[in-house]
Amino acid sequence: MPYASIKGVEIHYRIDGAANTDAPWIVFSNSLGADVSMWTPQLAAFASRYRVLRYDTRGHGHSDAPKGSYTIEQLTGDVLGLFDTLSISRAHFCGISMGGLTGVALAARYPDRIDRVVLANTAAKIGSDEVWGPRADKARQGGMASLADAVLPRWFTPAFVEREPLMYAHIRDVFVHTDNEGYASNCDALRIADLRGETHNIRARALVIAGTHDVAATPAQGQELAASIAGARYVEFDASHISNIELPDAFNATVLDFLAEA
Template identity: 75%
Template sequence: MPYAAVNGTELHYRVDGEQNSNAPWIVFSNSLGSDLSMWTPQVAAFSKHFRVLRYDTRGHGHSAAPQGPYTIEQLTGDVIGLMDTLKIDRAHFCGLSMGGLTGVGLAARHADRLNRVVLCNTAARIGSPEVWVPRAARARGEGMLALSDAVLPRWFTAGFFEREPLMLAQIRDVFVHTDNEGYASNCEAIDATDLRPEAPGIRLPVLVISGTHDLAATPAQGRELAEAIPGARYVELDASHISNIEQADVFTKTVLDFLAE
């Protein structure tokens, strides 16, 4: 498995679509409690047109989980550092939830490294201390298995739960094996981040995607984010929080169409 030493942290990453060395790059950033495998439904379609870079956010998957708390500066710096290591001058970026928050930070602070940005099921300010402080404490004190029954039902609609038991078992497996400290430290990074003052300064082409049934990052928050970013467009899918999996085909087409403009 490929790793890169970035900002003092070993980050696990994966590249697809290398057969076309002149293709533009796209970076995918995972949600809290998942890893780069969450983007599997998109890889085949995107690798036909792009060099696809997926990575495990620090504290997740096979990346290292250094002592926290983490910060949005670290999460965005990890992306820039990984791009530097792989000699990627500019890339498109697509992030979901925590990955979307990372994308807001990148678009606001590192616009010279990005082309088009897709912000999914996210907001410039996600949740509140009432959500994140006890969540982090529970991850540290009780572990991820204890959190899974509370968190995962918010990721998908009830219908999806009924239709896709195998896929949900795989997603649950990733969640419960996420490092306790890494998860908690990312909760603290999200809790400490409010990018609402910076969003109006973003000057890149931006697509915001929300899920109609999303309780974690609501459609109202998605619309607020899109309205704050000059020229951003907004699309709402019939999904809950992990829209790229629940509505994989329409998600993929929506993003590809946006990037092809």
């Protein structure tokens, strides 16, 4: 199981993809409460054309969950550390929710490292103190199972949950086994991160994806994000918060088309 040691934190990652070592890189960044497995619906479509790098955000999956509140600077620093460890000079980046916020910061602050950026079901400012403070407290005090029944129904439409019970059960299993302190520390990062004053610095070609039924990162927030990035493209799916799983075919086709545009 591969790890990169980044400033003393072990970050778990996986690489799949084109045998051609000259193929471009694309990095996938998970949402809060998920891990690398959330991108399984993308692997077959992307691995034939790209070198695919997935990683567990600190506090998630098999990555370390160091004590103390995290910051967006640490989350972007972990990605840049992976780039340096793997000798990646430049890559496409696709993040969803928290991973999308990480993508906003990377594209705004490190334009020489990011080629094209896909910002899915996210915003430059996600939630508020009233959301993240109590969420972090509950994770620390009650564990992840105490949050699952309130959080996970917001991720998907009821139709998806009824249609894909095994997939939903897997996602719930990953969520409830996420390190509670790691989850809470990422809530702290989201609570203080406000990148609305930085999105105008993004010069990378950007695709913003929203879900019509998403209440965590609403279509209005997605439209606001796209409008703040010069030349950004906005697409809205008939999905909720985790659109890459709920509508994988539409997600894959849209992102692949975007990456291939001249």
